[in-house]
Amino acid sequence: MPAAKNSYGGIPEPTPGGFDGQLLAFAEDLRDEGMAVGTSELLDAFAALQYVPWGASTDFKETLAATLAKSPEDRRVFDLVFDRFFFRAAEAQAARLEVGEGRGEFGADQEVDLDELRRQIAAALRDGNDATIRDLARLAIAAFGRGEGSGVLGVDVQRIRRALGLRTEPQPDLPETDPRRDGLPREQLRKFEQQLRRELERDLIERTATLPPKRPLTELDRALPTGPAQDLAQVHRVVAQLKRRLATQGQELRGRKRHAHVDVRRTMRASLQTGGVPVELKFRPQRPRRPEIFVLCDVSTSVTSASTFFLSVLHALHDAFRKLRSFVFIERISEVTEVFERERDFRKASEAVSKDAGVADISGYTDYGRVWTEFLALIEDELHPRATVIVLGDARTNGRPPRDDVFAAITARAGRTFWLNPEPRLYWNYGDSVIASYEKHCTAFECWRTDQLEEFVKALTRPITA
């Protein structure tokens, strides 16, 4: 590649300090993505690497993971960053030394049997053979990807996948023997696409001798499942985990705790051990507060998944509340408490809500003013200072009057009012968002990642010592 020498500026200078330097740079990358990697963890990593052969890439990676990533979430970030970092480091070094990966093997003149290739790839995907997948990905690029690349990696990946006819759903019109007939495992297909992407990227770096800018992990990689595009299995996992964590977290605050009342009966019993002298005081356990909750969720298209998700989490926790009533609204308001009591499955619940809630009138745009008025009329007598009102919505009025005076009346009657906004704080009060005028009357939370949601639910269920 003759042009490469001129565009050498595209490759960054090697990190000083050799391997140690690389590892520190890697840790820096992890920190940039929000992982707490302390010096002690790094020292552990160095110590551990003394005992592990570096040649084996899984051993190397697992060693770093065991010392640096200390929770399942961290581990997910770690995997992403690890792949990105070492791929880039290796490619940069290769470009510096101008090592090419001889491309002659599958030249254009050499005819590749496309049908055979399709079959082989599908078979490898079905059997989950990682090493073969990588080789076949390169073969596929050689066969389909040359010359006509669009320049956008994602587009090319999808084009090649389509050309290979790889799908997750069964394709009954294919012959019996074809491995694609029953559909391919989604996980494997994703892996294959990743390999394709990586090989294409490698090609691109080789061709242009520039390292493309580092793509930071988008916040989306960690965001709450919002779009229908996101895997439902992911939603299930998150809900299951949240349920478990939140169901138990009240416990730790219950136990024997400061400021509790002395339990005379149990103290006397315990004193029998010490000859009637009350050496050990026993306290009455503190009961957590079980609030009454009214939840109002915007289910207009912009936030619908976030709200149903939130509602199903709350209902999974209904034991923690004395009373839980949920409403959904767009232009009008409607109670859906029963739907969630009946339907434990997140998917079914969200279908039911969208089908028979009847909250859209004509336009399908949220009308906060009308919703407040209706809610107040509906529930006025039941609101009292021990009730908690939670609103989930993006506070985008679509130009309609916000009627924050009615909202103020609601908050005045209720004990606590929380507002959950599924938009990042950056977008608040831009365009038709009027969260500021509501925020005066309630506590507003950003809530678009699972950890934020968890923090909020924790705050909600925390026992309040009066």
Place this chain on the structure above:
Amino acid sequence: MSEQPASVEQVTDGLRQVGYLPSESAALVSFLATKLGKPVLVEGPAGVGKTELAKALAKLLDRTLVRLQCYEGLDEAKALYEWNYRKQLLRIQAEAGDAGWEDVQEDIFGEEFLLARPLMTAIASPDPVVLLIDEIDKTDQEFEAMLLELLSDFQISIPELGRIEARTHPVVLLTSNNTRELTEALKRRCLYLWLDYPDLEHELEIVRLHSPELHETVARKLVELIHEVRELDLKKPPSIAESIDWARALLLLGADDIDAETFRQTMSVIVKHRTDLDTVAARVGVKLERSDPSAV
């Protein structure tokens, strides 16, 4: 088995010999734990072999396993040490009158009157042990804080006696079901191992190891079914322990295939909730029935 394994492969092989099939990362982290002398925090869903790993490690290293089962409200007295009140009282009464205050005080706070609990036992043992602190997430944060001294310096401070330092270096495993976020301080001191449900081949191997008489094809079908059941949204998805139990149950029944009938009869081995039973019967059982005619 030798005292210290020299490589990851040795750990893998050793664990296999004592009947535990470790995943790659499990073997690696166990190896690092013996080398670095750092505690390991093992997290993962219930029943993936967290506790078993500790037992297998103890067998492999030929050490005693000291186990501390955590629960809500566990305190120092039950985890570390306790003064033996009754014995102290007896001592005082036996000497009443003739001994001076100083003597008695010196006397009753000696090691003789100390009841060693699991953590203390592990520390004070003359031979190195494997210490398993099971379900650490069940305890409260105060207890975690108390563990810090033990985990980083392997010592315990007793106000009346002074510091007791470990005579030998124990291998420490902490397990957690991840029901609560553990404190950063604790995590910082540990190596981290996340155990998840194994993939199909790995689990098949485990099942075959525990019930080798079961026919290969039946075992495969069993594991595939288990994986399918795990995909459902259940209150308690079946764990490895349950697959093994199921394999044993099938052996006892002499079943040579898992058809819809057998599945319905033995389903309760793997699914343990009333509502889950319905879900599984509706999703998986029906599918088996449908595929039956074509299989025959």
